[in-house]
Amino acid sequence: MKRRRRKSFSLKIILPTMLAIVLFVTSMFVIIIPLMKGELMEDKRALIRELTNSAWSILENQYTKEEKGLLSRQEAQKSAIEIIQGLRYGVKRRSYFWITDTTPTMLMHPYREDLNGVNLSNYTDSRNKKLFREMVEIVQKDGDGFVDYLWQWNDDQTRTVPKLSYVKIFSPWGWIIGTGIYLDDTKEEISTISSTIFKMSSAITFLIVLLLFQINMESLQIERKREQAEKEREKSEKKLRALVEASTEGVLMFIEGKLAYNNKPVLDMLGYAEDLSETNLKTIFREDTKDYQLYTDALKSHNRSHDFEASLLTAHGTSLNVHISVTGTTLEDRNGVILTLKDISKNKKIENELGRSRQRYQSLTNNLHIGVFCIDASKKGNFIEANPATAEIFGFQERKQLFNTPISLLFTDLLDWENLKAQLKERGFVEKSIFPLRKHDGSNTTISISMGAALNDEGEIKYFEGIIEDITETVKSEQERENLIVELQTSLLFINQPIKEFARPPLTCKMNSPIPDAAEIMKKHQQSAILIQTETGDDLGVITDFDISHRFVVEKMAPETQVHQIMSSSIYSVPDDALLFEATRITQEKSIRHLFTHGTDGRINGIIDNRDLLNFHQYSSSLLIREIDTAQSVKNIIKAHDRLPRMIKTLINSGAKSENITKLISKVSDLITEKIITFAIEELGPPPVDFSFMALGSEGRAEQTLATDQDNAIIYEDVEEDKKEETQAYFISLGNQV
Structure with missing residues (x-):
């Protein structure tokens, strides 16, 4: 019986584990590896398709120049061939592009120059496949497609291997452009992955078997000890149970x-x-x-x-x-x-x-984060009982310290405490009254307090019970929210500015310039992109700091490598009178970091970084303040100030707090006053002594509205009796000017 139980115990461990191993190995070779093979081949097909589309865009760019009359067709086609002939990618940068026409005649092949200019209608591979004729048929039918055939290994004419290519027609010129991958490379990758997975699976399986054996042996020993201990326990329990029953x-x-x-x-x-x-x-x-x-x-x-x-x-x-x-x-x-x-x-x-x-x-109050307390009905309000949260809110390290400090001493304004007591005596309770408080450690806080009066048999107040909550962070968050609303609402005025006000002139270099030269120009001018142009000054593409670091540096290209070999041929631009929000939308839709601007003649005249666009969104009312701060005349200040009523109306309609609106108006008024004082001093000459210009009334309290009068005062240093009249006349003139 025991042997059967132990055997069953071992099988419960071994069988699930062995089943898991079998499922693991089967899934690896039946599902995962075949799936990986298919995904790898699909990735290769997608790669050559995207690479061909990139090279195709160069043809499109040159054709655009032909359409605009910037180049003749012969010049445009020659320029396109020169650029594409130098394009390389892949391991050791040996992979390339070729171009034929639909006759089909080879227009450009970087490694088989003997085929350039040759009609390839009857050209076949070693399997007698007329590959170039098939390419023509595919693009004439579908516009693009894949072709498999046998071809020489890169620049080695002695070695022929299977190859898969993607071709696409450029209809305006009747050209076919293509590139391909060698299937032997893909098979070798798959073979390497399969071999690695097999070795790992074998090692894991071996380790699992060893662990399983060890676990089984230890489990059997534990089971034997458990059976013995169970017998002893049953004997002892019978004896103790007999005593309990008695x-x-x-x-x-x-x-x-x-x-x-x-x-x-x-x-x-x-x-x-x-x-x-x-x-x-x-x-x-x-x-x-x-x-x-x-x-x-x-x-x-x-x-x-x-x-x-x-x-x-x-x-x-x-x-x-x-x-x-x-x-x-x-x-x-x-x-x-x-x-x-x-x-x-x-x-x-x-x-x-x-x-x-x-x-x-006690259990309830001690675990609350809200203060619960009881104070006597004396003038100062001494604590009778309080939970730990009350002591923490009032800034005490220990609860016992609270009982030595009357609550009245913790109010910032003693009048607040007197008013609170008066309400309690009149109504018997107060609910969620908010007061500023000075903590025991000297810091300030804001609290919400609810209290009720407990009466004795004669109807007299015996003591007060209350609940207190620290709402400092809540008040702070509410203020920050209101400030954010003001900033967001006024930012609508900013994003409707034309982009040309913020664009920088673009950096340029020729297409045959070495990459380090372009990097030096970018570093000198502290810009992250440079425009690549042909020798005739036509815009060809763009290079960014990302291209230099992730292609030139990472791939360890030679220092003499020319910029056109790593440039991006797509140049995104907008009219220079486009609005900031339009530019922002385009950078987000296209997922680009740099956006160029062009004038009415179509020429690139500026560039802006998407980081600049994002930073501009952080400004709002700051734009109006900046215009006033940089104003060169009173006329400029008036022009900026005329926009203030529209901004205030927007804030009022959106529900912004009145205190935030008056603070903004007061801030603008302060800045205008400072600017006008500067203009007045420039006209009157330097002041004879140091002085202070004081804003009184609503502006001084930061409560100014749009339609208001304003009282000001000037305080200046004492001067000698013989200079009083002259000094007074200067500051009266200054006051009148302002």
Whole structure:
């Protein structure tokens, strides 16, 4: 019987593990590797398609110049061939592009110059496939497509291997452009991956088998020890159970924290007909109460004896007050606890009810993040009781410090405390009143307080009970939200500015310039892009710092490598009178970092970085303030100020707080006043002594509105008697000017 159980135990471990290994290996070779092969080949097809589309765009660019009359067709075609002939990619940069026409005649092949100018209608590979004729048929039917054939290995004419190419027709010139990959490279990659996966799978399987063997041996040893220990435990439990059954009081016996036995008297006491379970005990000891905590602590008291009292819940739903004696015991090296229960309901009912209410109240308030407190009705308001959160809100490290400090001393303005007490005496309560507060540590905070008055039998106020909450962060967040609304709303004015106001002149270099020369120009002018032009000054493409770092540097190109070999031929531009938000939309839609601008003649005349566009969105009312700050005359200030009413109307309609609007108006007024003072001093000459120009009234309080009068004052240094009249005349003139 034992051997069968052990054998079954081993099979439960071995069979699932072996099944997992078989499924793992099968999925690798039946699903994952074939799927990987298909995805790898599809990636290669997508790669040569995208590369051909990139080269095709060069033809399109040169054709555009032909259409605009910038180049003749012969010049445009010659320029396109020269550029594409130099394009390389792939390992060791040996992969290339070729061009034929639809006759088909080879127009350009970088490695088979012997084919250039030759009609290839009857040209076949070693399998007699007329590959160039098939290319013509595919593009005439679909515009583009894939062709497989045999071809020489890169520049090695002695080696012929399978090749897959993608071709696409450029209809305006009747040209076909293409590039391809060698299938032997792809097969070699797949073979390498398969070999690696096989080795890894074999190693993993071997390790799993070793671990399985070790686990099985250890599990069998554990099982033998468990069977022996189980026998000893059963003997000990029988002896202890006999002692428990002989007791006339209710007894619960626990072994290693688990209920092992309960006698009949405890069942009768609690109203249960069958043996208790762990679930019953959670209900009986009221899981969410202090009694349950005492019960769980008692289960850990195997090395000591003690007593406690608890109120239990019977099966009938009534409360039962009991005295519980806890006795630790040991059973065959296992720790145990015996709980002896005695009914004391008649003696402790009232006392326990009151105690439980107080414990629940303290447990609740001590774990709240909201302050709960009680103060006397004296003039200063001394604390009688408070939870830890109250002490924390008032800035005390320890709760006992709170009882030495009256609440009145914590109000920033003592008048706030007097008004609060007056409301309490008049109404009997206050709800969510907000006050600034000075903490014990000297820092300031904002609180929300609700209080109620407790009366004695004569109707006099005995004490006050209250709830307090720190709302400093809430107030701060609300203010920040309002400020953000103001900024976002006024930013609408900014994003409708023309882009030419912010674009920089573009950097340029010739297409045959070495890449390090272009990088030096970009570094010197601290720009991240440069426009590539032909020798005749036509725009050809663009190079960014990303192209230099990720292509030139990473691929370790030679220093003499020319810029046209890494440039991007796509140049995105907008009219220089386009608005900022239009430019931002285009950079996001096209996923580009740089956007050029062009004039009415179509020539590139500026460039802007998408980081600049993003930074411009951070400005809003700042634009108006900047215009005033940089104004060169009063006329310029008036022009900027005329936009303020529209901005304020937008803010009012969007629901911005009035205090934020008046702060903005006051800030603009302050800046205008400072600017006009500067203009006046330039006209009147330097002031004879130091002075201060003071804004009074609503502007001084940062509460100014659009339509208001304004009082100002000038305070200047004392001067000698003979200079008083001259000094006074200067500042009167200054005041009149302002």
